[in-house]
Amino acid sequence: MKEVKHLSVSGIENGTVIDHIPAKNLFKVISILALEKFDNQITFGTNLESKKLGKKAIIKVAGKTFVDDDVNKIALVAPEAKLNIIKDYKVVEKYNVVVPEEIVGIAKCVNPKCITNHEQIKTKFTVIPGDEIALKCIYCEKITDQEHLNIM
């Protein structure tokens, strides 16, 4: 009998697998994609071993593919994330997230004196690329780094 590869998180028939999420940022990815509002079947695995990331997380969303713009937002906290599109239990497409140039309305500006923390304003940042992405607020011009990144 053929040996079945053991999966830590059970496979899905159709949908999207988001892999290579740093374990510590799983819940940030969940809130960026607003997965809590989905009705689809979703499975998560976290603190899985990863050669690249040490500990990684994985999300499997059944019956759903994401629009590029939506999914690229997760590059903020998971720049190495890889998406696998699954059909009939097989990977039919694989791609990496692309770091966007601008981030609108996901993150909070770290500067307590920034106008966006005092008025009803959608935050807007330009992305400063690097090993760890940082965000520059277009309003107060201050930089929010990974350590202080707060997802709304």
Place this chain on the structure above:
Amino acid sequence: MKSRSLVSINDYSKDEILNILDLAAGFEASPEPHLLNGKVVATLFYEPSTRTRLSFESAVSRLGGKIVGFSDSSSSSVTKGESLKDTIMTVSNYSDLIVMRHPLEGSALYASEVAKVPVINAGDGANQHPTQTLLDLYSIKKTQGSLENLNIFLVGDLKYGRTVHSLLMAMSHFKNTTFNFISPQELQMPDEYKLYLDNLGLKYYEHSDFTDIISRADIIYMTRVQRERFSDPMEYEKVKNIYVLRYSMLENTKDNLRILHPLPRVNEIHPDVDKSDKAYYFTQALNGVYTRQAIMASILGLK
């Protein structure tokens, strides 16, 4: 130039900066008491800044315009909890141009997004104060004849001082500017600005004292070293007198040297410097009126 807001000094290209300075020289040479006839300028000062407000109001009055506004948020609807957006939307109906000072950073850009009329940033917290930078440039050009090949000394609090950061960014447009940064260790120029100059190939030098090098300066731009900035009060006591400019220090300086200060000064320029022809800070304040006239005339499309 098309009608638009002035939020940050980085909004203006080199040519646009030079255009404003030319216009300012025009207003200095021949006042135009009727240029703003029929125009209303709103001055919304959410925190007191008497000097900046009076400078703007003087500039408007001397051009024949009218002023509405408030000089302190306690006397406005802000105390009733009105949002900045609502205030700006409303005041847009009453005026042709809004001049705003606000303690929150980014407030000016936001106001310019929601206003139907152009907005001039008269200071948004520690972020930007572009009309100060333009009047500094006007003062430098007027006294030196050019904005090129100058040795600029920036003295005092270079870490938190927004005026020195904006001046550095603006002066970096011009050929062969050399910067000398003179500050205590705790208040040094942030790395991002040094990196910016490195990328442009502009020269800068850092010092903790300037008595030995003062003879090289074309412009000395003094700022205040504030006690509150030091985590260790002992450190402040050690350095507080190093960054005070005195008349005796000017002995071997260049003839063309001029001393600038954004004002108000506290003790960083000794009053005995005032008698020197090289003391320029009060004329610099006058230049602010011409420069603000130029900015408003340009933004309103009148020049």
